Amino acid sequence: MTRSDPDSCPGVLRLHEAADGPLARIRVPGGQLSPEQLQALAAAAVDLSDGNIELTSRGNVQFRQVRDAAALSEHLTAAGLLPSATHERVRNIIASPLSGRVGGWTDVHPLVPALDAGLRAAPRLAELPGRVLFTLDDGRGDVSGLGGDIGIHALDENTYALLLAGNDTGVRVPPAEAVDLMLAAAHSFLELRDAQWRLHEIPDGRARVTDHLLTARTDLDASGDPIEVVARQDIPIGWLTQHDDKIALGAGVRLGSLPARTAEFIAAIERPILLTPWRSLVITDLDEWPAEQVVRVLAPMGLIFDANSPWLQVSACAGMPGCAKSLTDVRADATAAVDSGRVLPTATTQSPREGLDSTEVIASGRQHWSGCDRRCGRPKGAVTDIIATPDGYTITPAD
Template sequence: MAGVNQDRCPGVLRPHQAADGAMVRVRVPGGQTSGTALAALGRAAERHGRGLLQLTSRAGLQVRGLPSDLPDAFEAAVAAAGFLPSASHERVRNVVASPLTGLHGGLADLRPLVRALDDALQADDALAGLSGRFLFGLDDGRGDVAALEPDLTYRALGPDHGLLVVGADRGRAVALEDAVPALLALARGFDAARAASGVWRVRELPGWVDGLVGFAPVPVPPAPEPPLGAVGAHAVVGVPLGFLSPVQLAAVTAVAGTGAVVVTPWRSLVVGHGADRLAELTAVGLVADPTSPWTAVSACVGAPWCASGRVDTQALVRSVAAEDRRWPRTHVSGCERRCGAPAGPHRDLVAPTRDELLAAAEPRLVVHV
């Protein structure tokens, strides 16, 4: 049965030993952080690791290339930046939220709900052992987070009410003020039900879902295209292959200052009030063009960073990025684990050659007038 092995999801206090050194995963509930906090984490990554911040498909961050015996100074720096408020609950603070909520569009501002859910989750001793793979979602009504199919989701239908959704499509009405206790009650119920089977995710325990009282099928909203470029007063920029370099981080923090930066599940960043300085961000290789190959092609870390990788996925994808091709949504994996693959439909390539990767795209048509 899926999930019966030990939950090995890494955290700051439980690093994963990769081929390039220790890797830690930093939870960023709702993706919501600031230029100040991001800069502090970047300095810690440069001092102790490879200097890169890796964006994850759950709107979190990873730091790689750390010493196998993680320095106390690194842990202290992560905590001082505000990314480690709870040692006991650090790996269960998995919350994704609509990245532009409260900034532009949406039916409700869910930023307070992100903070309330995170605070309540940390205060709940019973949930300290929840799987590190379990995912809470907060969708402000635009359908972006619902498309990720979190285990439990609050989906706004208005500024003060919405749906409490279990899995992809079983829901009931709930007031915004009741959303946090309702989400945590369901999480506790799932955690108790999963104990005998060892599964990690709601979709792996359909009998528990079917037994919930008061829940009925609800429509699944269509997934919108992830935003990119200037959105209202804000800048949304893609991070090629999800690796934010020190130079790129410096540009982001220079534009954001002490203001909001939001990590998105699509390996992009929302830089608050950065629309008028978008050129500074694209000048360092961040992406604002929705037709760029970097919006369609993703990859796992691959060799030599991962011992399981059979190809250098990063170098492979970078070698074709400049080709004049029309790319479908494509994910390149170094092995059959397919780490980092997108949730939606995509072309799945495992350890391809360069020619096989190019074959996944079509040459652009040139029209002579």
Template sequence: MRPWVPAFDAELRADPRLALLPGRYLAAFDDGRGDVAGLGADVGLLALDAGTVALLLAGADTGLRAVPQDAVGLALAATRAFLDERARQGGTAWRLAELSAGGARIAGALGGQRAEPVPVPPSPVTGPAGAVAQSDGRTALVAVVPLGRLTATQADLLAATAPTDLQVTPWRSVVVPDLADAAAAAELTAARLVLDPRSAWLRVTACAGLPGCARSLADVRADASRAVAAGALPAAGARQHWAGCGRRCGRPSGAVVDVVATGQGYRIGSGT
């Protein structure tokens, strides 16, 4: 499904009307392994087998089907139908799921092959890290970026390492695909990118914190970084989100322990 992405992007940019899409619109294309299908994207494609692709709306299977070569066209039709339904319902919704019966209305407006909807697999809460064997015998290196913030030096190194393109994942990591081997892993690690799948950085997220957010009561990114470096994460190192106030901005979905700044320390989960 890798050709779907540039094809969808080209068509998206070629249609001036699609510039009206809300800023949080999300499309997710899944090759059948279920890694991004469960992210609740507004419009999604999920390969069911080598010849069948399901259309997902707001993370649920609509029952609409396409062959792989027609899948991008179906996703674009659903995207345009989302804009139409959004306009009918006031034009203020950020996400398809905010519309009343949005998925059913949009699916009903689209023609095409239909089948019984199937359950959509949940997405994993963390992605891979380190060397991953590609199906063509080459190697991909998956580098986790602590708290999702790349330095200019790290970005330059990733670009220089990649023989083709780079892939940014939903798990705060960057994939360098199509390498002959994993030799570049040492240089990426030396640049403080994380290639160890056991690293605590795969389980720690944070909001902007001070000084980036005036509402924050602490520099949560610095505090979380010190806790990781010292091996002193709370909650026995469980998956956790550090937040500068009770709004808990950026909190990921799924089971996660809240580490919330109070001005006198941190409240961890329901304790202190």
């Protein structure tokens, strides 16, 4: 597949002109935020955009209706959230959120700054399309199935599998070599691409990049037993006991839109924050009593600590008024469906339907509401599609 148009993925220095105003996307490698950085984002949301921090499916954040792009750039640079003008859009790195704290073979979070630094240190890698995605999975399988271009997946404490275009290559390396191998794969992708935005769009891209790597490094082979990579919705929600007996709190965010005021309260806890690719967040390293107080304060503000909440089943595109292609305000319609109890348990049987008024939409389990048939923001895996058409909503159950 060859694209006919250039990559237009937005950043901070190149905004997207959405229907409701300029949109900025800020990369947050590994979803790792300090309290000070979250406070800086909250302040920017109030002073320079619409007052909300949008969480994305890559653990990044977005601002809508940006009023002063230059001021936003200065603000984010001062907060350490824009360390490179040349490479800002290529820093798309997802890591297993709970790695090193709860479960997993190993802690992949220390690899995030090393990979980020390696990307920024290579001038040519600034040419990577803004949609290229790097994944670091600690072996639990939560992020390897998210459609990354270049990834590693822990098989044990001392071995990583190399994934390309979301599939195993058979190549195995120790942790000390993982970042360098991912960077080498990124260079190989650039050598092979024409106008493609993603590795899977290059004919035989996975095999060809693998061959490049094996030719460059004769000590490598691709003889590892293949691992199965599947898409999972693995949202860490609620009370999570860490390996060190501290508490991590996983919190869902309704439709991924975090009000700046709520973000200020989270920042005031003064603990590291992790953004997840499921548009949620994790507040880490808490003692038990403070964790209880956090839930009591933040749950009434709209954060979701209940793993059975229907809000965790629902996602939506921007819809009206943010997107000119949308036929309706899908976020308002999805919210009404949750509030009125029309989001049913996963096991409920459902059939395809069409021509529905928004109040007639009743769907079960994971569901994505789209304002048009492009289905922007649709998560990976089995998802029921609820799509607006000129004749009303259609429902296509998950396969």
